[in-house]
Amino acid sequence: MPRRRLWIGAITALVVLVGGGWIVLASGLTNSHELERFGHGGMKNRFINLEDGSQLSVGSPDRHRIVVQWKDSDGHGWTAPKTVYEDKRNTSVDSTIRYGGSTVAIDEWFSFDTSSESDTDGVDVKIACVSAGHRCDVREDRNSTSSTAAVTSDGRTILWGVQNGAAITWTADGFHSAKEKVPAEFASQAPSASTVLAPDGSLLKLVGQEHGKTCTLTLLGSEPGSATFTTLTSVEKPFKDLYDTGCTIDMSAPSTDWVQVGAYSGSWDRFWWVRRGGDWRETHKDPSGLIPAPFYAPHCRFMVQTQFVNPDNFSYGSTNGRNIRVQVHRHGAARWTKPVILEPVAAGTSFRCASIEGQRVGRDGFVVALIGGRPAYGRALAVTQDQVHWKTAYFPGARGSLSVDKSDRVRLGDTVAWTSEDGFTKR
Numbered sequence: 001m002p003r004r005r006l007w008i009g010a011i012t013a014l015v016v017l018v019g020g021g022w023i024v025l026a027s028g029l030t031n032s033h034e035l036e037r038f039g040h041g042g043m044k045n046r047f048i049n050l051e052d053g054s055q056l057s058v059g060s061p062d063r064h065r066i067v068v069q070w071k072d073s074d075g076h077g078w079t080a081p082k083t084v085y086e087d088k089r090n091t092s093v094d095s096t097i098r099y100g101g102s103t104v105a106i107d108e109w110f111s112f113d114t115s116s117e118s119d120t121d122g123v124d125v126k127i128a129c130v131s132a133g134h135r136c137d138v139r140e141d142r143n144s145t146s147s148t149a150a151v152t153s154d155g156r157t158i159l160w161g162v163q164n165g166a167a168i169t170w171t172a173d174g175f176h177s178a179k180e181k182v183p184a185e186f187a188s189q190a191p192s193a194s195t196v197l198a199p200d201g202s203l204l205k206l207v208g209q210e211h212g213k214t215c216t217l218t219l220l221g222s223e224p225g226s227a228t229f230t231t232l233t234s235v236e237k238p239f240k241d242l243y244d245t246g247c248t249i250d251m252s253a254p255s256t257d258w259v260q261v262g263a264y265s266g267s268w269d270r271f272w273w274v275r276r277g278g279d280w281r282e283t284h285k286d287p288s289g290l291i292p293a294p295f296y297a298p299h300c301r302f303m304v305q306t307q308f309v310n311p312d313n314f315s316y317g318s319t320n321g322r323n324i325r326v327q328v329h330r331h332g333a334a335r336w337t338k339p340v341i342l343e344p345v346a347a348g349t350s351f352r353c354a355s356i357e358g359q360r361v362g363r364d365g366f367v368v369a370l371i372g373g374r375p376a377y378g379r380a381l382a383v384t385q386d387q388v389h390w391k392t393a394y395f396p397g398a399r400g401s402l403s404v405d406k407s408d409r410v411r412l413g414d415t416v417a418w419t420s421e422d423g424f425t426k427r
Contacts, residue, residue, distance in 0.1 A: 031070070031071065031072055031074075031076050031077040031078060031079055032076075032077050033069070033077055033078045033079060033080050033081070034077070034078065035057060035069060035071075035078045036059075036067065036069065036081040037059070038059035038060055038061050038067070041061070041062060041063075042059065042060045042061040042062050042063055043059050043060040043063060043092065043095075044059060045057045045058065045059040046058055046059065046097070048097065048099055048104055049363060050099065050101070050102045050103075050104070050131055051100075051101050051102050051155070052073060052101075052102045052131055053072075053073025054070060054071060054072050054073050054102065054131040055070070055071040056068065056069075056070060056071075056104055056129060056131070057069045057070075057071070057078070058106065060092060063091045063092045063093075064086060064087055064088055064090075064091060064092070065083045065085070065086045066083065066084050066085045066086075066092070066106075066108060066125075066127070067081050067082065067083050067084070068081070068082055068084050068129065068136065069081050069082070070131065070134050079134060084127060084129075084136045084138060085108065085125055085127065085138055085140075087110045087123060087125075089112060090110035090111055090112050090122060090123055091110060091111065091112075091114050092108050092109070092110050093109055093110070093111050093114050093122075094108070094109040095107065095108050095109070096148050096149070097149075098148070098149045098150060098151045098158075099151055099155070100151035100152050100153045100154060100155040100331070100332060101151075101152075101153065101154045101155025101156070102130060102131040102132065102155050103128065103129070103130050103131075103151060103155030103156070103158065104128070104129045104130075104151075105126070105127070105128055105149035105150075105151050105158045105160075105170070106126075106127040106128075106129070106149075107124065107125070107126055107127075107147055107148055107149055107160070108124075108125040108126075108127065109122055109123070109124060109125075110122050110123040110125060111123075121143075123140060123141070123142050123144075124140075124141045124142075124144045124147055125138065125139070125140050125141075126138070126139040126140075126141070126147065126149070126160050126168070126170075126175070128158055128170045128175075130155070130172075137170065137174050137175060139160075139168070139170075139175045141163065144163060147160045147161040147163070147168070148161065149161075150196065150197040151197075152197065152199055152200070152201055152332075153199055153331060153332025153333075154332070156171060156172065156201060157169060157170070157171055157197065157201035157224070157225075158170040158171075158197075159195070159196075159197035159203070161194065161195070162180060162194065162195050163177075165179055165180055166178060166179045166180065166227070167180055167195060167203060167227040171201075171225070178226070178227035179227065180195070180205075180227045180228075180229065181227065181228040181229065182205070182207075182220060182229045183220070183229065183230065183231055186207050186218070186220070196251060196252065196253050197253070198221075198253045198255075198256050199253075199254070199255065199256050199332070199334070200224050200256045201224035201225060202221060202222050202223055202224045202226075202256070203221070203222040203226075203227060203229070204219065204220065204221050204222075204251070204253050204259060205219075205220040205221075205229055206218070206219055206220070206249050206251045206261065207220060208247025208248070208249050209247065210247045213238055213239050214236050214237060214238045214239065215236070215237050215238075215239065215247040215267065215268075216234060216235075216236050216237075216247075217234060217235050217236075217237060217247070217249065217261065218231060218233075218234040219231075219232045219233050219234065219259065219273055219280060220232060232273075232280050233273060233279075233280035233281075233282075235282055237263075237267065237268040238268070239267050239268070240267060240268060247267075248263060248267070249261065249262070249263060250262040250263065254288065254334055255287070255334035255335075256275075257274065257275040257334070258272050258273060258274040258275060258287045258334075259272065259273050260272050260286075260288075261273065269284065270284075271283065271284050272284070272285070272286065272287055274287055287334075287335070288329070288334070288335055288336055289327075289335040289336040289337075289338070290305075290315060290327060290329070290336045291303070291315075291325070291327060291336075291339050300317070300318040300321045300353035300354075300355065300356045300370060301317075301318055301319060301320065301321055302317050302318075302356075303315055303316065303317030303325070304316055304317055304356065304358065312328050312329060312330050312331055312387065313328070313329035314326070314327075314328055314329070314358070314366060314387070315327040315328075315329070315336065316356070316358050316366075316368045317356060318353060318356060318370065319341070321352070321353035321370070322343075322345045322349075322351060322353065322370070322380075323341055323342060323343050323344075323345070324341075324342040324344065324356075324368050324370065324380070324382045324392070325339050325340070325341050325342075326339065326340050326342065326368065326382070326390070327339050327340070328387045340390065342382045342390055342392050343392070344370070344380035344381060344382055344392035344393060344394050345370070345378075345380045345394050346394065349376075349378075349394070349396070350375075350376040351370075351372050351376055351378050351380065351394070351396075352372060352373050352374075352376065353370045353371065353372060353373070353380075354371050354372060354373030355371045355373075356368065356369070356370055356371065357369045357371060357402045359402060359403070359404045360404065361383065361384075361385070361404050361408050361410060362385065362408045362420065364385065364386055364387060365383065365384055365385040365386070365387075365408070365420075366383075366384055366387065367381060367382070367383045367384075367402070367404065367410050367418070368381070368382045369381050369382075369402040369412075371402070372398075376396070376397070377397055377398065377399045378394065378395060378396045378397055378398055379394075379395045379398040379399075379400070379402070379412050379417075380392070380393075380394045380395075381393050381394075381395070381410065381417060381418065381424070383410060383418050383424075385420060391418075391423060391424065393417070393418075393424040395412060395417065398412050398413075398415075398417075399413070400412035400413020400414065400415060401413060407419075408420060
């Protein structure tokens with residue numbers, strides 16, 4: 001099991017904890033406390049900035065207690081630190097977080113054997129925190145597999161995966177477990193992909209059935225709040241060669257009106273199903289608006305997709321080795337923004353791009369650097385603080401590596417190249 005690192009939480013006043021149940025924090029909350037920081041021997045604080053302007057911190061002093069604090073949008077201090085879950089015997093070894101709107105989903109994996117790579121010998125703790133009322137609900141599953149949550153962009157629904165044939169979800173009234181019901185022809189067919197959460201709170205499932213040298217892919221869907229599936233559409237895909245591993249499938253659903261379908265083994269080319277009225281139709285044109293580019297091409301003519309900017313995805317690259325092209329996929333949006341072309345290197349400059357790099361700057365910022373090679377070297381930078389407005393600069397002859405220090409200053413080697421207060425330094 002890949003190891004995940006810890007994150008998030010929050011709370012105030014009286015806490016009621018029922019093992020495997022829920023937590024509610026009493027009223028009369030105050031934000032007059034200092035943030036309690038954790039480090040050596042525990043898990044460092046992680047911070048999530050939510051849609052309503054509040055902030056959530058989670059950490060642990062000893063890896064046995066999960067402690068949270070809230071900071072409201074007015075920024076006047078933190079709530080008192082509260083323990084939302086404690087396991088005196090087992091130790092927290094993994095954690096993932098997802099969030100949407102003003103809801104945070106934390107999945108903690110506690111194990112007695114911290115060196116074990118198994119994800120079935122511990123305790124899977126699911127924590128759903130909502131900024132309104134500083135409430136957290138908790139579900140504890142022992143001797144279960146670990147899970148990773150998915151959250152709708154409005155924060156109203158969380159899917160915690162499927163356990164023993166039941167979809168585990170969370171809504172405003174708490175946790176739910178609903179046995180999945182599929183059409184009769186798929187009742188004995190193990191699905192080749194996990195159930196995924198659509199933005200409207202409905203569930204989608206993709207079933208692959210192998211028939212000789214072909215695979216029949218069927219898309220199943222439910223209504224929001226239900227785990228009863230009906231057939232939406234299907235397609236037959238021939239395998240591309242003799243070495244494919246069967247109907248292994250990769251699916252994502254960033255929109256209620258289209259899904260992306262791929263194959264882990266490369267058995268067929270990636271495609272999309274797009275809804276038109278009540279029908280779902282296959283297309284090979286990406287409806288997300290992401291401009292494709294080669295994964296690698298000489299002189300930086302390729303694109304890189306990253307998740308450095310929280311909580312958005314970010315695409316950056318170059319079309320000619322001298323400009324910088326950027327796109328943003330904002331949290332909860334179905335489509336990428338239109339591409340923006342930036343021109344940090346003037347025409348006629350003897351600049352030859354050898355590589356391209358990007359790093360996060362502050363909460364919402366990002367810096368992209370074209371790294372010049374021999375003989376002229378040089379560095380071309382583009383910096384944004386909001387993923388909308390960009391500033392560019394060219395540093396001829398510069399040879400230092402790109403970095404961002406703890407004060408969110410952009411550096412080229414030991415030289416400060418940009419600060420949020422003064423912009424770019426003299427070149």
